[in-house]
Amino acid sequence: MLPFGLRHVRCESTRTVVTPQQSSDTADAIASCAPSAAVTDDIAALTADSNLLVGGLQRFIDWIHVTYDLPWWLSIVVATAALRTVILPAVVVQMRNTAKLTVRIGLSRVYAPV
Numbered sequence: 001m002l003p004f005g006l007r008h009v010r011c012e013s014t015r016t017v018v019t020p021q022q023s024s025d026t027a028d029a030i031a032s033c034a035p036s037a038a039v040t041d042d043i044a045a046l047t048a049d050s051n052l053l054v055g056g057l058q059r060f061i062d063w064i065h066v067t068y069d070l071p072w073w074l075s076i077v078v079a080t081a082a083l084r085t086v087i088l089p090a091v092v093v094q095m096r097n098t099a100k101l102t103v104r105i106g107l108s109r110v111y112a113p114v
Contacts, residue, residue: 050058057079064082065075 061072061075061079064070064078065072068075068078070078
């Protein structure tokens with residue numbers, strides 16, 4: 001059994017998945033993936049020095065990269081598309097409010113006493 005209730009260990013360096021059934025014991029499974037643990041620690045160290053927004057974005061892109069096994073460039077594209085999709089309703093509301101304000105300002109200038 002792997003620690004923390006894990007059913008498998010994904011190795012970043014070899015792009016393979018090691019399960020306890022494939023390995024003779026847990027120590028071998030974890031030792032075979034030691035380089036990927038260093039990469040995760042590097043990302044955690046980089047995000048520790050960042051502010052909340054930037055660190056969260058870095059962790060989000062890293063999560064996409066690790067979870068879906070995408071290359072970094074595609075992880076950035078997917079993260080950008082996801083964030084723009086989430087922000088879209090707020091942008092639409094802001095554009096509507098700006099249009100209403102522009103109409104009000106334009107009409108007040110037309111009907112303003114001279």
